[in-house]
Amino acid sequence: MSSEPAPSQPNGTGAIAADIIAAAAAAAAAPHTLTASYPAAEGAEQQQQQQPTTTSSTTTSSSNDSSSIPSSLPTNNEEPATATRTTTPPPLTSTIASLHEQVQTFLSESHPADSLLAAVQKQTRVTLDVFAAALDTYPLRNLSLSYNGGKDCLVMLVLFLASLHPSRRRPQTSTSTSTSTIDPATRPSQENQESEEDKPLTSIPAIYALPPDPFPEVEEFVAWSARHYHLDIVKYTTDPPRTTIRSVFADYLAQHPDVRAVFVGTRRTDPHGTALGHQNFTDSGWPKFLRYHPVIDWHYTEIWAFIRHLGLHYCSLYDQGYTSLGGTADTRPNPKLRVESNSAQGDEEQPRYRPAYELTEDLEERLGRN
Numbered sequence: 001m002s003s004e005p006a007p008s009q010p011n012g013t014g015a016i017a018a019d020i021i022a023a024a025a026a027a028a029a030a031p032h033t034l035t036a037s038y039p040a041a042e043g044a045e046q047q048q049q050q051q052p053t054t055t056s057s058t059t060t061s062s063s064n065d066s067s068s069i070p071s072s073l074p075t076n077n078e079e080p081a082t083a084t085r086t087t088t089p090p091p092l093t094s095t096i097a098s099l100h101e102q103v104q105t106f107l108s109e110s111h112p113a114d115s116l117l118a119a120v121q122k123q124t125r126v127t128l129d130v131f132a133a134a135l136d137t138y139p140l141r142n143l144s145l146s147y148n149g150g151k152d153c154l155v156m157l158v159l160f161l162a163s164l165h166p167s168r169r170r171p172q173t174s175t176s177t178s179t180s181t182i183d184p185a186t187r188p189s190q191e192n193q194e195s196e197e198d199k200p201l202t203s204i205p206a207i208y209a210l211p212p213d214p215f216p217e218v219e220e221f222v223a224w225s226a227r228h229y230h231l232d233i234v235k236y237t238t239d240p241p242r243t244t245i246r247s248v249f250a251d252y253l254a255q256h257p258d259v260r261a262v263f264v265g266t267r268r269t270d271p272h273g274t275a276l277g278h279q280n281f282t283d284s285g286w287p288k289f290l291r292y293h294p295v296i297d298w299h300y301t302e303i304w305a306f307i308r309h310l311g312l313h314y315c316s317l318y319d320q321g322y323t324s325l326g327g328t329a330d331t332r333p334n335p336k337l338r339v340e341s342n343s344a345q346g347d348e349e350q351p352r353y354r355p356a357y358e359l360t361e362d363l364e365e366r367l368g369r370n
Helices: 017-022 024-029 044-050 094-110 116-137 150-165 190-196 216-230 246-256 300-311 318-320 361-368
Strands: 036-037 142-145 204-210 229-238 261-263 279-283 288-292
Touching: 094 116, 094 150, 116 150, 116 261, 116 279, 116 288, 116 300, 142 150, 150 300, 204 246, 216 229, 216 300, 216 318, 229 246
Parallel strands: 142 204, 142 261, 204 229, 261 288
Antiparallel strands: 036 229, 279 288
16 A cells, blocks of 8 residues: 555546446445454543444555655664553643644754755645644544555654644634635534534544555554554455445445545655645545645655654554555565675575665655556
């Protein structure tokens, strides 16, 4: 799977791959059963017992471009000491405060105007503005994230949580351009928005759509993310044509009727990403909801520079040369990162690959995908 769910296109353009489109009718009629869910850390056991029985579906995403990553960035990918499998992570409010401080510290740093980190700072500010616009338009109960454990979704998630800090909430304005394209029928009332702000925040709703053959490392990281970042994840497994991304989202929205907008980690160089903006409604034939694309214009190296500069824990497959994550049948390490062997018996050796963050070209990101 890539970093984000397979996007639908705005204005009637192709929403998903041709084979999925052809199978849409069959998929819509197929039953959906939730194979599992990843409850947030707080009250995890109780939430897991309350999950309904329902079938599952999958996600997809990809990338962009940039320059080389500074050598000063950390190279380790260790779990934070505050969120191991045997300790209880801090409450969501503390996690939000910590990420907000990290992001603001990064934004306050001085970097040369033509440097990679300066470009990442600019992208970070744009993404925070996208989240601010969404939070101006919808209360949290109307928002959800599509999260699959990929690098792009990770950046999106961290910046979303940072945007929830009280200091980042901005006054509502009647002339806000952020709501100009929102269907009035899907826009919540001002009264509902204000009442939502008084409710304590304990978890973030999310949907995880995965392929029928997920990597165990991805599954492990998504479960870790749910615990560390307090995600209340509903997990679906796709199995086209019986279940597709379209049918999965239809089922998710039927089970969660309050959700009107979903944050997706699609980037410009992902399949179907070229024509997308920061917000687009789904195509005709899809369940109607607004898709926000907060990291749509980030380049591949910018994603990795952000992750490494902030010292974020990420899926271990990226350290093995994988640059775009799908299922086990269609994903392999990126050949551009293969380390050539100097041994006379090199053909018999297990191939070795450099880590994903050493790739520099956007258009080479998916070379490990069939």
